Amino acid sequence: MSNPITLKQLAKELNLSISTVSKALKDSYEINENTIARVQALAKKYNYRPNRMALSLKNNQTKTIGVIIPNILNYFFSKVLLGIEDEANKNGYQIIICLSNNKYKKELQSLELLSDGSVDGFILSIARETQRDKHHSHFKKIIDDDYPIVMFDRVSDNVACDKVVIDDFEATFNATNYLLNKGRKKIVLISTVSNLGIGKERANGYKEALKKNSKYKNKAIIIPITDKSKYDSIIDKLFEDHKDVDGILTTNNVSAVTALRIAQQKGLHIPKDLSLIGFSDDTISRLSNPKLTTIDQNAFEIGKKAVSTLISRLTSKTKTEYKTKVVKTDLLVRETT
Known part of the structure; x- marks a missing residue:
């Protein structure tokens, strides 16, 4: 398997600076359309992919969000997940999904697994077992380790973090x-x-x-x-x-x-x-x-709001107060009333 082409090699072949090639790949307004077209055509020819590890080291961020949900087969959670993926993708973020299966230990393992530098922050809905037994110290530890958390739907009043809920x-x-x-x-x-x-x-x-x-x-x-x-x-x-x-x-x-x-x-x-x-x-x-x-419950909107809330927290240069955002519900009147 041939070695993947680098940004430096693209720049050399095009006789452009690395900075110009990088900006052209991101459709920057600073670069003219002809140059953008040239750069992106060559990148496509060589199947260029940015080195995410290098980017994370340079920017001190992975552009990846850890998502932990209790049940993938539940319609509500799968629809929230679609909203999360849609909004994350629009903002240049990837997601890694873990399932707690409503178990405290699985939830804890997922947090520990991803808090090794794999993600920038978490979006999660608390496992049924976690709520029932009132566990919350594992969330506080993650937040103390400088990983922001946005909780949705099933949240804890004992954890200081951003939340997205319905009323x-x-x-x-x-x-x-x-x-x-x-x-x-x-x-x-x-x-x-x-x-x-x-x-x-x-x-x-x-x-x-x-x-x-x-x-x-x-x-x-x-x-x-x-x-x-x-x-x-x-x-x-x-x-x-x-x-x-x-x-x-x-x-x-x-x-x-x-x-x-x-x-x-x-x-x-x-x-x-x-x-x-x-x-x-x-x-x-x-x-x-x-x-x-x-x-x-407007689950798709919950997912989108959770992502925008987390990204706002990640990109904020000053520490702001935690917020709870409420998504409006609708009564869909059909034939049983």
Whole structure:
């Protein structure tokens, strides 16, 4: 295999300075169009690639972002990842993706693996196990080692860093109000994230909407599901215990579509007898019959904001206060309400 051509060799063949060739490869406004065309044509001919290691040593940065997510199969996280990749690419950054699989040790290993100079900073959503057991010292150590972190969705109040979130309280508050305005008399919340911070916020938004409605007579009913194998049995029992339920709000779409199927099996007409709202604008919400009304977290925008926030932190010449940026949610009204 032949040795790759260097910037110096390109400059020599073109009879230009190394600085001029470097700027031409970046489409700099300082270089005229003819020179840019000549440089880029030769670079393409020799399949020139910049030496990223040399660049990182020279600039003291790798132009690489470490991304740690709990679950790649989850629609929300994969959509956030698309937003991260899109914004990073636009700004000349690469990403390295690690999966925590919702395990604290995997999350810790990923942070330790990439904090050896491989990345400039991290974007991450905390593993379920990490939140449950209240681990946060590993994040503080990374930040103390001068690696900025931007947390999204699942964040920790105990870690001083930038964050990008949705207003989970407002999302369920508004969705519950929508059901109340539709005249629903008994609204149940099915929660699959009750042991996470986002789950508590979503439950509080639901309860507050009921509390503020003077015409609503029933108590708040929250059905937690922690075991994926028990969706059917728990939701079936919900209908047996609350035969007059006429509104269901969920924290994910699997439980919403499960409730939809079981309700139809019991002869209920959707949305005449029962209104349903899910959480996340994933494929399942658009393919259900009838199509599921759902809360859209705008995951792609979360990913983009996380990257712009991290790059702003990396490029800032002065230390600024940490910020929490809130991405607006939307209620996508379809056929189940």
